[in-house]
Amino acid sequence: MSGHEEPRKAGEWFATPLGQYVLAREQEYFDRVVADRFGFNAFQLGLAQHDLLRASRIPLRCRVDVAGAAGIRADFRDLPVASNCADLILLPHVLEFSDDPHQILREVARVLLPEGHVVMTCFNPWSLWGARRAFGRGDDYPWHGRFINLPRLKDWLALLGLEIDGGQMSCYVPPCRQQKWLSRFDFMDKAGDRWWPIAGGVYFLQAVKRVRGMRLIAPRWKGRLASSENLVAMPKKVRDEQEPLAARRASRTIGLR
Numbered sequence: 001m002s003g004h005e006e007p008r009k010a011g012e013w014f015a016t017p018l019g020q021y022v023l024a025r026e027q028e029y030f031d032r033v034v035a036d037r038f039g040f041n042a043f044q045l046g047l048a049q050h051d052l053l054r055a056s057r058i059p060l061r062c063r064v065d066v067a068g069a070a071g072i073r074a075d076f077r078d079l080p081v082a083s084n085c086a087d088l089i090l091l092p093h094v095l096e097f098s099d100d101p102h103q104i105l106r107e108v109a110r111v112l113l114p115e116g117h118v119v120m121t122c123f124n125p126w127s128l129w130g131a132r133r134a135f136g137r138g139d140d141y142p143w144h145g146r147f148i149n150l151p152r153l154k155d156w157l158a159l160l161g162l163e164i165d166g167g168q169m170s171c172y173v174p175p176c177r178q179q180k181w182l183s184r185f186d187f188m189d190k191a192g193d194r195w196w197p198i199a200g201g202v203y204f205l206q207a208v209k210r211v212r213g214m215r216l217i218a219p220r221w222k223g224r225l226a227s228s229e230n231l232v233a234m235p236k237k238v239r240d241e242q243e244p245l246a247a248r249r250a251s252r253t254i255g256l257r
Contacts, residue, residue: 006097007068009141011049017179022202023050025170026092026121029204031055033166037117039087045076045104046094058088077103079111086111091120095153096145102156109160114211118162121204123147128174129201150203162207169193169200 013019027050034042034056042058044051048065062071064079074080077100089108095101108118123129125147133143154164172192173185192200 006141007046007048007065010047010093010097011068013141014047014050016177017182018175018177021173021182022171026202026204027052029121029168029170030090030092030119033119033204033206034058034088034090037088039113039116041086042088042090043081043086043111044090044092045108047092050092052090052092053088056088077107079107081111083110084113087113087116089116089118091118093121093123093142093145095120096122096147097142101148105156105160105162109162109209112209114209116209117165117206118209119204119206120153121202122150122153124169124198124200124203125149127172127199127201129171132175150198150205153205157205157207161210161212163210164205165208166206168204169197169202170204171201172196172199173201175201 014023030052031054034053037056037058039058040060042053042056042061044053044061044063046065048063048068048070051063053061053063064070064072064074064076066073066075072080076094076098089112091104091108095104098104112118123133123142123145125133126149130147133145133147150167157164169192170189172188173182174188176182176185
C-alpha cells in the first residue's frame with residue numbers, strides 16, 4: 001500500500017463502528033495526557049483528520065501527514081522540522097504501518113527538546129486483535145500492519161535516550177465489526193485492567209527525552225545570613241556559680257573575633 005493511500009484507508013476504518021470504538025478511547029486518553037504538557041510547539045504525526053491535540057494548551061499545534069488535511073505534508077522518516085524544537089509529539093498508529101519505524105523514532109528523538117514528551121498508540125500483537133491479524137491478515141486496515149509488542153518498543157526507545165514516563169492498555173473487547181457485538185462484550189473493557197492487563201487490543205506509551213549532563217541551576221539568592229561580627233551577646237540570668245565565669249569567657253571570645 002502506498003504512503004498516500006494509507007491515510008485514506010485509516011480514515012475509512014476509523015469511521016466504522018470498530019474504528020469509532022478505538023478512536024473514542026484514544027481521544028479520551030490523549031485529551032487527559034496532553035492537557036498536562038506545556039511548551040511552545042506540539043506535533044501530531046498521522047491521523048490528520050482527527051485533532052488529537054484539541055485539549056492541549058501549547059500555542060503552536062500542527063498536524064503532519066503524507067496526505068489529507070494536514071498542516072504539513074511530509075514523510076515521517078524525514079521531518080521538515082528543526083532539531084530540538086518540539087515540546088510534545090503524538091504518534092497515533094504510525095510505527096506499525098511504516099517500513100522503517102526505527103527511523104521515525106530517530107526523527108522524533110531529533111526533533112524533541114530535552115525533557116520533551118512523545119505519546120504513542122499501537123495495536124497490541126499479544127491480544128485478541130493480534131490473533132485476528134494472524135488468522136486473517138489481508139490488505140485491510142489495520143490487519144495489514146506489523147504490530148509491535150510492547151517490550152520491543154521499550155527497547156527501541158531506550159536506545160534513543162527516550163525514558164518511559166507512563167502508559168496504559170485499552171480496547172479489551174474482541175475486534176467485532178458490528179456495534180451490537182461490541183456492546184455485548186463491553187464487560188471485558190470494565191474488567192480488562194484487572195483480569196487480563198496485558199491483553200488490550202491497543203496500548204498507549206509515554207516517553208520523555210533525557211539528555212545526559214543536563215542539570216537544573218538553582219537561582220542565586222541575594223539575601224545572605226548576617227556575619228558573626230555583627231552578632232551581639234545578649235545578657236542572661238545565671239543560676240550557678242560557674243555560669244558567670246563561663247559567660248565572661250564567652251564574651252571575650254566574641255570580642256576577639
